Amino acid sequence: xxxxxxxxxxxxxxxxxxxxxxxxxxxxxxxxxxxxxxxxxxxxxxxxxxxxxxxxxxxxxxxxxxxxxxxxxxxxxxxxxxxxxxxxxxxxxxxxxxxxxxxxxxxxxxxxxxxxxxxxxxxxxxxxxxxxxxxxx
Numbered sequence: 001x002x003x004x005x006x007x008x009x010x011x012x013x014x015x016x017x018x019x020x021x022x023x024x025x026x027x028x029x030x031x032x033x034x035x036x037x038x039x040x041x042x043x044x045x046x047x048x049x050x051x052x053x054x055x056x057x058x059x060x061x062x063x064x065x066x067x068x069x070x071x072x073x074x075x076x077x078x079x080x081x082x083x084x085x086x087x088x089x090x091x092x093x094x095x096x097x098x099x100x101x102x103x104x105x106x107x108x109x110x111x112x113x114x115x116x117x118x119x120x121x122x123x124x125x126x127x128x129x130x131x132x133x134x135x136x137x
Contacts, residue, residue: 014054017042017061019079025087026063026070041065061091067104071097 015023018034021042027033034051036042042049043062055061055074063070072091081087122130 013077014056015077015079016051017044017049017053017055018051020055020074020077020090021061021063023078023081023087024090025081025084026065036063036065067108068101069097070101 018030018037021027021033022030027036037049037051040048041064044053044055045060055077057074057077059074061072061074071094073094074090075092076090078090
């Protein structure tokens, strides 16, 4: 078997979900991806996944990362992290998911803008008052 045939067969083979999430750049490290899977933040085809669960092309993966939820369809497989341009080709995000994320982002942005921000750092007296207020004194 030639080198190119071996690489093609490896690309067609299923990949562990924690490796795929790391390669697709949903998580910065593989251990963070494994923690998310273990914590129930990842579902494959409507079923809760384990770190050793494999993904195949065509699978639907739901990833919850903080307040953000992604619904993606797997289009490519990789167990090696590469450039972001390659990672983008590994999945296609659903239109509903993209709209929901954009709406949440706009909502957070407007909430951040409407929240009053102090113009300067609190001085020593104000810090003491804040500490008393937070501790309930």
